[in-house]
Amino acid sequence: xxxxxxxxxxxxxxxxxxxxxxxxxxxxxxxxxxxxxxxxxxxxxxxxxxxxxxxxxxxxxxxxxxxxxxxxxxxxxxxxxxxxxxxxxxxxxxxxxxxxxxxxxxxxxxxxxxxxxxxxxxxxxxxxxxxxxxxxxxxxxxxxxxxxxxxxxxxxxxxxxxxxxxxxxxxxxxxxxxxxxxxxxxxxxxxxxxxxxxxxxxxxxxxxxxxxxxxxxxxxxxxxxxxxxxxxxxxxxxxxxxxxxxxxxxxxxxxxxx
DNA sequence: AACGGGACCAACCGCGCTCAC
DNA sequence: AGTGAGCGCGGTTGGTCCCGT
Numbered sequence: 184x185x186x187x188x189x190x191x192x193x194x195x196x197x198x199x200x201x202x203x204x205x206x207x208x209x210x211x212x213x214x215x216x217x218x219x220x221x222x223x224x225x226x227x228x229x230x231x232x233x234x235x236x237x238x239x240x241x242x243x244x245x246x247x248x249x250x251x252x253x254x255x256x257x258x259x260x261x262x263x264x265x266x267x268x269x270x271x272x273x274x275x276x277x278x279x280x281x282x283x284x285x286x287x288x289x290x291x292x293x294x295x296x297x298x299x300x301x302x303x304x305x306x307x308x309x310x311x312x313x314x315x316x317x318x319x320x321x322x323x324x325x326x327x328x329x330x331x332x333x334x335x336x337x338x339x340x341x342x343x344x345x346x347x348x349x350x351x352x353x354x355x356x357x358x359x360x361x362x363x364x365x366x367x368x369x370x371x372x373x374x375x376x377x378x379x380x381x382x383x384x385x386x387x388x389x390x391x392x393x394x395x396x397x398x399x400x401x402x403x404x405x406x407x408x409x410x411x412x413x414x415x416x417x418x419x420x421x422x423x424x425x426x427x428x429x430x431x432x433x434x435x436x437x438x439x440x441x
Numbered sequence: 442a443a444c445g446g447g448a449c450c451a452a453c454c455g456c457g458c459t460c461a462c
Numbered sequence: 463a464g465t466g467a468g469c470g471c472g473g474t475t476g477g478t479c480c481c482g483t
Contacts, residue, residue, distance in 0.1 A: 197452080197453075198451095198452075198453090199451075199452080200451090200452085232453090234453085234454090235452075235453075238451090238452065238453080239451090239452080242451075242452085243451075243452095285450085285451075285452085286450085286451095289449075289450050289451085290449095290450095292449095293448065293449055293450080294448095294449095
């Protein structure tokens, strides 16, 4: 079978995400969910591959992500799970709420691998170079990076916003933050390059909105109305379902709060 | 103070799986 | 059964920062 490219590469942006792109993606997914990653960037006004959007959301923008240092318990768990599971990072990540496979993978390759299988000094390994105690911890470095913001100073603001979704925040706080963000974004809908729900509904009715997403669970009033009001998240809402919350990246625990 | 090498981590790439047709 | 679209996963890359010299 011939593999089709994940997207048309021409004209698509690559590299570090800008705060504006983060904002668009967050606002869009907060409002509409990730109904189709491939189509999503088009409707969200992003010149990105859908895959890139998914990765950005899953690894960075998701609201219930932990940021910062791995605890001793987490590190121990990763080591144990890696012993039994191998490089199945997504499975390991599933055991560590708020951690992404990418984050765990990076942490493993940069730090835990050396803990799990210490390399004898006699083999020429420079112990000091791999000893993070001589360097800043990951979390400290991350907060440092928030100063220079992942190679883009302007990214910092967005990261700080993301960091508001820290494990210290309650789910309801997270929810309100998300809603605030969405409402803020909704207010600027008109001047944004995002496609408004109305536009999407009427202009692409033959394609996107006629997909099962619309036929099965969508009601026109939800398309036109702001989606992030309490009705949207109420248990009566036709939106509420495992699929939706999976697409939002909410955990089960998170769902119960609604 | 400047520079080079290593560490770190976000993002990309390509493969494989699943599902719908 | 064959095909293609979509997505998830794991490996790899590339940019940036920090530390040692």
